[in-house]
Amino acid sequence: MLDHLENTVVGSDRQRTLAADYYINDNKLKEEKERIFFRSWLYACHASELADAGSFVTTKIFDQSIFLVKDRDGQIRAFYNVCPHRGHQLVEGLGKKSRITCPYHAWAFALDGKRIGSRRSKTLTGPSNDEICLSEIRVDRLVDFIFVNLDPQAQPLSTFAPGLEEQMLSVEPDLPAMKPEEAVQLDIDYPCEANWKVLVDNYLECHHCVNAHDQFNDMMDLSQSSFALHKNYTFQVAPTENKAENKAFPLERDHDITTGHFWWLFPNTLIGQFPGAKGFYLSTVTPTTPDSTMRKSVTLKPPVPTDPEMEQRHKQRAEWFPTVSAEDKALCENVQRGMHQRGYQQGWYVTDPEAHDISEHAMRYFHDLYLAAMKDI
Ligand code: FES
Numbered sequence: 001m002l003d004h005l006e007n008t009v010v011g012s013d014r015q016r017t018l019a020a021d022y023y024i025n026d027n028k029l030k031e032e033k034e035r036i037f038f039r040s041w042l043y044a045c046h047a048s049e050l051a052d053a054g055s056f057v058t059t060k061i062f063d064q065s066i067f068l069v070k071d072r073d074g075q076i077r078a079f080y081n082v083c084p085h086r087g088h089q090l091v092e093g094l095g096k097k098s099r100i101t102c103p104y105h106a107w108a109f110a111l112d113g114k115r116i117g118s119r120r121s122k123t124l125t126g127p128s129n130d131e132i133c134l135s136e137i138r139v140d141r142l143v144d145f146i147f148v149n150l151d152p153q154a155q156p157l158s159t160f161a162p163g164l165e166e167q168m169l170s171v172e173p174d175l176p177a178m179k180p181e182e183a184v185q186l187d188i189d190y191p192c193e194a195n196w197k198v199l200v201d202n203y204l205e206c207h208h209c210v211n212a213h214d215q216f217n218d219m220m221d222l223s224q225s226s227f228a229l230h231k232n233y234t235f236q237v238a239p240t241e242n243k244a245e246n247k248a249f250p251l252e253r254d255h256d257i258t259t260g261h262f263w264w265l266f267p268n269t270l271i272g273q274f275p276g277a278k279g280f281y282l283s284t285v286t287p288t289t290p291d292s293t294m295r296k297s298v299t300l301k302p303p304v305p306t307d308p309e310m311e312q313r314h315k316q317r318a319e320w321f322p323t324v325s326a327e328d329k330a331l332c333e334n335v336q337r338g339m340h341q342r343g344y345q346q347g348w349y350v351t352d353p354e355a356h357d358i359s360e361h362a363m364r365y366f367h368d369l370y371l372a373a374m375k376d377i
């Protein structure tokens with residue numbers, strides 16, 4: 001049995017939510033980039049995408065282009081995707097290379113970022129190989145989920161969010177063997193016309209679930225759900241009613257997951273194991289403007305099906321999932337319009353230590369961490 005109280009923290013007792021300005025002001029998003037996103041652990045890729053020495057993938061943190069590569073010693077490294085010579089981009093997309101060669105003037109770099117093979121002559125000026133290397137970025141991982149952090153001083157994930165990886169492995173011991181699905185079968189990447197914090201707020205309370213998610217509510221036993229607060233993350237345990245037939249999708253009680261487990265890692269990573277056919281997911285909610293967000297997900301499946309019908313049940317859940325996503329998206333977009341109303345300045349938290357099905361204490365904890373990071377407390 002998992003000790004849900006290990007590493008728990010107690011949130012504040014503030015009563016009022018973040019003011020509307022935090023959700024609509026372009027200057028707040030600029031501050032969030034500097035104070036939060038450029039200093040936080042952000043999901044970059046799954047380790048299986050970097051299977052061999054020289055495998056690389058590119059990604060972006062807002063306008064910052066970066067790439068991750070597996071070096072010859074098997075270490076995953078991340079670099080800014082920019083050449084130190086004159087600033088050209090080094091690599092595009094994904095692939096495999098034995099060295100990184102800049103397309104502009106062909107400066108070449110080993111997979112560990114050191115410069116190699118420059119043209120030399122007696123009269124050529126310029127730096128020696130020893131003086132030049134790629135600009136490296138911090139990398140860490142939760143099981144096989146690879147994260148990057150643009151802050152060179154950032155604490156490792158095991159210090160920033162102690163116990164999180166252990167909880168994930170305790171809930172799903174097979175997680176290291178699970179692999180991302182080949183194609184995106186689930187319609188779970190979507191833009192939402194709402195501030196990224198509206199999406200996180202919505203994820204961190206199930207107060208709305210009875211009203212808004214009729215089918216999900218019929219599957220779950222939300223009165224028994226709980227949200228625990230930990231250092232820089234939260235952990236929600238949400239049992240189903242264990243009904244084979246329900247309005248969402250059928251559960252096969254001998255093989256399926258019958259209790260949902262959901263984590264949120266500050267600031268924008270959502271991790272979980274949904275009820276139903278065995279699997280695991282990680283999602284990110286990334287702001288594109290103060291009023292819009294992109295939610296992207298990677299879903300993992302077990303290497304061997306739990307039973308012959310697992311695929312079929314997996315498909316049934318995948319077909320159902322857009323229903324609940326659409327319900328949450330509509331709620332968030334509605335709230336975002338509310339943030340612009342002159343009649344709304346700031347909301348209220350509803351909290352109840354004994355009724356986590358309605359309590360918004362996990363959402364308040366997100367705001368506690370957010371305000372501390374923004375230095376507005
Ligand atoms: S900018 Fe890369 S080699 Fe010149």
Ligand SMILES: [Fe+2]
Pocket residue numbers: 202208209212213328
């Ligand atoms: Fe919801």
